[in-house]
Amino acid sequence: MGKFWQRISTPRLIAQFGWLVFANALLFGVPSFGTIAWTRNIYFPDATTKFLQNAPTYSIVYKLQDTLEGGFITYYMDLVIPLLIFVVLILLLGRFWCAWLCPLGLPQDLLTRLRRWLGWKRVELPPKWSVALHQMKYLGLFLVIFYTLSLGFPGLGLPGFRTSLAIPYEQLDPNRAMYVYPQIALGLLPPNTIVPILSLLTFGFFLMTCFPIRRFWCHICPAGAMMAPFNKYASIHLKKDNSKCTHCGICARVCPMEIRKVWTEREKENVTVSECVHCYRCVEECPEDGCLGVSVMGKVVLESKSPNSELTNTKEGVAT
Ligand code: SF4
Ligand code: SF4
Ligand code: SF4
Numbered sequence: 001m002g003k004f005w006q007r008i009s010t011p012r013l014i015a016q017f018g019w020l021v022f023a024n025a026l027l028f029g030v031p032s033f034g035t036i037a038w039t040r041n042i043y044f045p046d047a048t049t050k051f052l053q054n055a056p057t058y059s060i061v062y063k064l065q066d067t068l069e070g071g072f073i074t075y076y077m078d079l080v081i082p083l084l085i086f087v088v089l090i091l092l093l094g095r096f097w098c099a100w101l102c103p104l105g106l107p108q109d110l111l112t113r114l115r116r117w118l119g120w121k122r123v124e125l126p127p128k129w130s131v132a133l134h135q136m137k138y139l140g141l142f143l144v145i146f147y148t149l150s151l152g153f154p155g156l157g158l159p160g161f162r163t164s165l166a167i168p169y170e171q172l173d174p175n176r177a178m179y180v181y182p183q184i185a186l187g188l189l190p191p192n193t194i195v196p197i198l199s200l201l202t203f204g205f206f207l208m209t210c211f212p213i214r215r216f217w218c219h220i221c222p223a224g225a226m227m228a229p230f231n232k233y234a235s236i237h238l239k240k241d242n243s244k245c246t247h248c249g250i251c252a253r254v255c256p257m258e259i260r261k262v263w264t265e266r267e268k269e270n271v272t273v274s275e276c277v278h279c280y281r282c283v284e285e286c287p288e289d290g291c292l293g294v295s296v297m298g299k300v301v302l303e304s305k306s307p308n309s310e311l312t313n314t315k316e317g318v319a320t
Contacts (some may be wrong), residue, residue: 008284008302012099016106042089043082045223046102046175060086061144061223065169068148087230094234095227098218098277104175105277108210108217112256115211123212130258133219134275141222144169171196174217177203214256218277228274235297237272238283240265244291251282251292262292 252263286304
């Protein structure tokens with residue numbers, strides 16, 4: 001294993017913290033991303049700022065929800081341009097956001113680090129469960145859209161759904177409890193600011209699942225569902241030289257998204273799948289020189305290196 005400062009995980013961690021500070025710069029009295037005029041139509045998959053005082057919301061899931069709630073016909077232009085920009089960004093960067101910038105990715109990665117530091121083994125999901133779980137994110141996105149349509153279009157005849165399952169996404173988003181309480185502690189929000197009980201339960205669920213299971217929330221996240229279909233067509237992708245693969249399985253063991261395709265693929269060069277969050281743990285830990293790599297517009301910018309081969313002999317292969 002390379003030294004801390006030589007590992008791809010290190011700049012990733014710095015980027016995750018850096019983005020969190022930048023995205024929440026309003027806390028420090030500095031204009032943040034969503035307050036700059038030319039960025040108004042750029043929406044990201046997930047945003048903590050929904051729950052920051054006076055901060056704009058620039059999460060595409062909330063944009064979708066809020067616009068549909070207001071009536072799509074009236075506001076369609078307000079949604080079409082952000083959606084187009086969003087799709088173009090995903091086609092350029094894939095789900096790069098998820099591993100490098102997402103404010104919900106960071107706490108999940110920190111929980112994994114904490115578990116490893118405590119010496120606890122992770123809970124391994126059986127492959128079939130993992131595949132089934134990955135599909136849940138589409139159900140989540142469907143419910144967000146269906147719920148908001150029932151609000152925005154009373155004429156659609158969905159009032160039963162509206163009253164029986166009246167759960168907007170902000171009540172299910174773990175960001176709420178995670179970021180409102182620190183603001184109360186800092187005196188930025190009044191102490192009597194209410195966090196709905198459902199949000200607390202979701203946050204508890206987030207902690208309980210993401211501690212033993214790596215990136216559990218990403219398996220079911222509706223924002224992930226919006227990115228996933230475009231991921232493998234993105235200009236940035238994982239490439240594999242199958243002639244160099246020894247089928248050791250390390251790439252599957254280290255993958256936080258439980259992806260096995262990089263390991264099992266025997267022919268194709270592009271091994272990016274819809275669930276890949278572009279963390280490059282597989283590239284970092286693959287013990288074969290040049291076997292795995294990251295390609296940006298056809299140019300390889302990162303490749304696996306053989307010095308990592310010491311990992312093949314450890315019991316768990318690598319820290320997971
Ligand atoms: S899938 Fe995970 S990392 Fe990606 S937007 Fe959702 S919570 Fe964030
Ligand atoms: S870690 Fe590298 S050599 Fe091992 S199975 Fe994965 S791609 Fe092949
Ligand atoms: S396939 Fe590789 S880059 Fe993608 S999520 Fe898994 S470890 Fe990360």
